[in-house]
Amino acid sequence: MANHSQTPNAFENQTMWAGGRSPFNVSYGKLMMWIFLLSDAFTFSSLLVQYGAQRFSNVVSPVTTEWPDPASIFNHFPFMHGLHLPLLFVSVMTFILIASSVTMVLAVEAGHRKSKKEVVRYMVYTIIGGAAFLGCQAWEWVTFIHEGARLDSNTFGITAQGKEHLGKLSFGDHFEWMLGDRTNGPVPFAALFFIVTGFHGFHVFSGVVINVVVTIMAYKGVFEKRGHYEMIEKAGLYWHFVDLVWVFVFTFFYLI
Amino acid sequence: MEFYNKPGEYDAINYIPPGESHGTKELWKTFWILLGITIFDFIIYFAMDPGGWRNFIFIFFGLVKAYFIVGAFMHMKYEKITLALIILVPVVFIFGLIAGLLYEGNAITWAKW
Numbered sequence: 001m002a003n004h005s006q007t008p009n010a011f012e013n014q015t016m017w018a019g020g021r022s023p024f025n026v027s028y029g030k031l032m033m034w035i036f037l038l039s040d041a042f043t044f045s046s047l048l049v050q051y052g053a054q055r056f057s058n059v060v061s062p063v064t065t066e067w068p069d070p071a072s073i074f075n076h077f078p079f080m081h082g083l084h085l086p087l088l089f090v091s092v093m094t095f096i097l098i099a100s101s102v103t104m105v106l107a108v109e110a111g112h113r114k115s116k117k118e119v120v121r122y123m124v125y126t127i128i129g130g131a132a133f134l135g136c137q138a139w140e141w142v143t144f145i146h147e148g149a150r151l152d153s154n155t156f157g158i159t160a161q162g163k164e165h166l167g168k169l170s171f172g173d174h175f176e177w178m179l180g181d182r183t184n185g186p187v188p189f190a191a192l193f194f195i196v197t198g199f200h201g202f203h204v205f206s207g208v209v210i211n212v213v214v215t216i217m218a219y220k221g222v223f224e225k226r227g228h229y230e231m232i233e234k235a236g237l238y239w240h241f242v243d244l245v246w247v248f249v250f251t252f253f254y255l256i
Numbered sequence: 257m258e259f260y261n262k263p264g265e266y267d268a269i270n271y272i273p274p275g276e277s278h279g280t281k282e283l284w285k286t287f288w289i290l291l292g293i294t295i296f297d298f299i300i301y302f303a304m305d306p307g308g309w310r311n312f313i314f315i316f317f318g319l320v321k322a323y324f325i326v327g328a329f330m331h332m333k334y335e336k337i338t339l340a341l342i343i344l345v346p347v348v349f350i351f352g353l354i355a356g357l358l359y360e361g362n363a364i365t366w367a368k369w
Binding site: 011021022023024025026027028031034035037038041042045049052053054055056057058059060069086087091094095098099101102104105106109111112113171228229230233236237240241243244247248250251255256 | 270271272273275276277278279280283284286287290291294295297298301302306311314315318321322325326328329330331335336338339343346347350353354357358359360361362364365366368
């Protein structure tokens with residue numbers, strides 16, 4: 001590429017769409033990260049659209065077995081065994097991911113000021129947040145599998161008796177499944193839960209690995225020598241995208 | 257690291273526009289908005305009965321969250337409009353796919369009768 005290089009002035013004066021410069025006024029790497037995120041957005045969209053279509057094809061109780069109610073399944077919280085605490089744990093997970101998003105963006109901001117120490121510090125916070133989220137998700141999976149969730153079957157079809165039982169519960173009550181509360185439900189429920197949250201968790205994992213790599217590079221002074229911290233921005237775009245996907249996973253798997 | 261631009265060398269591949277800091281005020285504001293919406297979702301979840309309106313509120317505020325994450329955290333508000341359009345316009349078509357498949361999915365429920 002070096003033989004194409006020009007002086008700053010000649011570069012800036014080149015016509016916008018005539019080639020030889022970026023019409024979007026972003027670097028090549030950042031543009032390609034955006035294109036990748038667009039394709040990844042389609043990947044997650046197809047998974048969530050599939051979830052929606054499967055769910056809508058199992059809506060009415062006398063016709064099909066109803067889609068399981070998330071409030072009666074994801075109601076556990078670590079160290080509070082046997083209590084009915086719907087939504088609490090995922091809300092904590094959401095908070096962790098939002099917090100790690102804000103430390104990420106603070107690292108990007110510190111990179112603009114070329115403050116190496118702050119970049120490394122905020123990146124370490126971001127990595128801790130990502131690791132904490134992964135830990136939470138592992139616990140969630142273990143609990144769900146322990147409750148009887150499998151890829152090829154679903155025992156979370158709530159019977160009329162189960163509905164009555166669950167309807168009487170309020171937040172923080174003692175909770176245990178009773179015999180006859182559950183029957184077989186729509187099979188794609190647990191499978192889609194594992195596929196979508198698993199795919200998202202895999203993205204979080206890759207994000208943590210990328211963050212560790214760029215943090216080590218920042219710590220070693222690679223970006224200082226390069227003169228800019230753009231690599232932090234690219235890692236940041238990916239990390240925020242993971243947060244963005246979680247917003248929709250949270251909405252469709254837990255809230256609705 | 258031969259690939260990355262050296263000071264004084266400019267071309268389309270190696271060009272890095274000078275990044276500028278907008279300060280941390282907006283970032284923290286965005287954080288509080290996102291946190292506030294999450295807490296609001298949590299309250300609505302218990303305050304309202306399950307149904308269409310509650311789902312509408314959740315989806316609406318999910319989209320609001322998406323706006324703040326993409327706009328402020330991912331810096332899209334400050335990018336050139338051409339870049340924002342090539343990334344965001346294709347996503348709009350997903351909404352059509354969602355509407356179509358939810359409708360057909362619902363029809364399958366009744367076909368199972």
